[in-house]
Each structure stands twice: as C-alpha cells, then as structure tokens.
Amino acid sequence: MTKRRGDLDLDAAGRQMHGLMTELYPLCRSITGQGVRETLARIAKHVDLQVHEVPTGTPVLDWTVPREWNIRGASVRDPSGRTVVDFADSNLHVVGYSTPVRASMALAELREHLFTLPERPDWIPYRTAYWAETWGFCMRHRDVEALEDGDYEVVIDSTLEDGSLTLGEYLHAGTTTDEVLIHCHTCHPSLANDNLSGIAIATYLASRLRGRETRLSYRFLFLPGTIGAITWLARNEDVLGRIRHGLVVCCVGDPGPFTYKRSRRGDATVDRAAAYVLGRRGVEHRILDFTPWGYDERQYCSPGFDLPVGSLTRSPNNAYPEYHTSADDLGFVTPEALAESLDVYLDLLDVLEHDLAYRNLSPKGEPQLGRRGLYPSIGGDRAGDRQLALLWVLNQSDGDHTLLDIAERSGLPFDELRWAAGQLLEHGLLAPA
DSSP states (O other): OEEEEEEEEHHHHHHHHHHHEEETTOOOOOSSSSSHHHHHHHHHHTTTEEEEEEEEEEEEETEEOOOOEEEEEEEEEEESSSSETTTTTOTSSOTOOOOOEEEEEEHHHTTTTTETTTTTTTTOOOBBOOSSSSOOOEHHHHHTTTTSSEEEEEEEEEEEESEEEEEEEEEOOOSOOEEEEEEEEEOSSSSSIIIHHHHHHHHHHHHTTOOOSSSSEEEEEOOOOOOOHHHHHOOOGGGGGEEEEEEEEEEOOSSOEEEEEEESSSHHHHHHHHHHHHHHOOOOEEEEESSSSSSHHHTTTTTOOOOOOOEEEEEEEEETTTBBBBBBSSSTTTTHHHHHHHHHHHHHHHHHHHEEEEEEESSSOOOOGGTEEEEEEEOOOOOOOOHHHHHHHHHHHHEEEEEHOOOOOOOOOOHHHHHHHHHHHHSSSSEEO
C-alpha cells in the first residue's frame, strides 16, 4: 500500500530523493572547488538557490577562507607498471586537499602516505587534510598488504590555489520574519548517508515549500562543514536574531533508529518539539544532550551565538561502522528510510509552524460550546480527543502557553489541538496572544 501524507506520496518522494543522491554521488566534493559548485548547480534545478563565492584569504571569525582545491586525477603504479590505486575508481582514494605529487618512491616511503582500515580490509576510508599541506591515498587494507617491494610511480593531479569558498542558500519568506534554519553540509565526496541524505532531505523540503504560504520563514543552508558555517555566521550576524528554531540535517537515509541531539540550550522549542514528535510516533529513538562535537550545530550553538539549533539524524555520526568509509554507498541508504525521515521532518516543521499562544476571550468558566455546535447535543458519553482538545485549549490559553505546551501537558495529538484552536478562533472564543 502506498504511504501518503495528505497530498504527498511518501514512497514516490523516497525514490525521488534517492534518485537525487544517485545523481550527486559521483561528484568529488570538498570544502571548496568545482565539485561543490556542480553539486549546488544540480540542487538549483529544484530550488531557487543563491550561490555566494567568498574569496580565499577572507577573515571569518577566528578563521580565514582557505585556498581552493580541485583534482583531475590520481594514481599509483607498482614496479611492474600495474595501476594499484586509481582516483577514477573512487574519489575516496585520495586524501581530501592533497597537494600535487608526481614522484617515484620506494614502498617504505609510500606507506607513510597510505591510509587503511585493518579491521575492515575491504573498505576504503575517507580522510582529509584541509589545513596541512600534505598528500595521501586511502586504500583497501587487503590491497596494501599485497603490495610488493620496489619503486612506485605516484601522481596526484591537483591544484591548491587562490579561489573561493562556495555557499548555497535559499530563503522561503513567510508572513513573519521569524525563521527556521535548516542546514546540511556539502563537503563530502561519495558518501551517501553522510552527507547526501541530508542534501536530499533539505532539497525536498525546500522545493515543497515553493508556492506555499507559511507563517515562519525558512532559511536553507547548503554549506561545507565547519568553515562553511563559520563563514556564513561571520557574514550574517545581522539576521541571526530572526532565527527561532534550527535543525542540522544529516545521516537520515540509513535504516537505524532516529536520534535527536538537543541544542546547547537544551530546552529550546525545537528540542521539545523533536522529543514530542518522536515520542508521539512511537518509533525507536534516542534523545541526546548537546555536545560540542559532531556536525555544524556546534558552530550555531557556540556561546557567542547560542542559537536554538539541534540535529535530527538516524544513526548519528561515528556511530555506525560504515561511517566515513566506502561502505557508506547508495546501497546503504534506502528510499524507504528517506521517506520516513522526510515524514518525521514534516511533522516537526508542522509543530514549529503552528506552535502559537492564544488568549481565551471567555475565560470565566467554560463558554457554552453546545450552542455553537462544538459540543455533542447528547451528553454523558466519554469525552473524545476533539472534545478534550477544545477544553484543553480553552483552559490553557492565557496568552503564555503555546499549543506545544498544551500538547505536552495534555498528551493529546498536536493536530487535534491545532484543529481545536481553529474552531475556537472561528467562533470568536479565542484570539492570537
């Protein structure tokens, strides 16, 4: 049976997101370079993306925008001339930001530049050297173990020169300037769960908002990790006061249980909403306290900004064996897991969008709901959710309690409380606070 959410076919959405990941998977992304630009160009087919280029050498908080890295190819040939590693086979084979190399060297010297996973001998690790001028190759451990003594020809056809850092941004304007920030990182090469699943979910959410009227504004950021968020924050301090809620999206395509990592504040509305949504869905999940490690929630939650930004993943970073290896491929993620993640994100955004406080305009005793058609004409039966929702909203709407407050206290579904608020507004018993 097709899974639906209103007008949305979730099964089809899962397939579309997996298709976007398949399209982006071969591109060699890093924190700078043509791979990032091409990735953003593909996203821009779905979203009205603004692309910003920040020149090398630009000071950004305590950092400086680095030189731009691009790579055309790389290989290692053994003493017999056989190619034992080729960048064309996997863009994980080269350590990210490797400097250009064209040399002949003994196996002992080459080994100092080889990275493997002895415990996973058939997997290629993912390694980077963004801030140190060095080079290296990542290989399957079994292939390295088979290398014979002798001289090897090593080529890395890369450039590291002045250029720019490329940032992608899309702002969906709501009826208010209060914003939800949604961030994903664009700096990883062929890794499916980390980072392409986050890109796919963020792109789908952004495209779904097109043409829809919303109360909140939604700012989508497609940025390279760490330096991208730091650069965006340095350039946008004037808009940070608008951010009411934020989510870092990543690792949402694997079949693992959901994990929500709270913001630094710990009790921000987004933290409570995520816990409420996951709890109401009855799915296996974990709620973790904030730690200054992981993805770019740590930049948004640094003490000088302290933005209400959490992170909703499935298996979190560094918590599944395939993390940062060639095993994090398109077969590791599934359209079904992507669809379920999308559904959870939509639930969460619905709560944030409609979480308002109201004021009861008839607060002394219960108003007579029956004559307004809001109460059964025959009494004595057990109260249903909708009847209870009307009474809870009336009782708690003192201007200070929002619908999420009421949902947490009453245990009723948020959608029922939202319906009740709409009915009471329509009958003149409620007003926005």
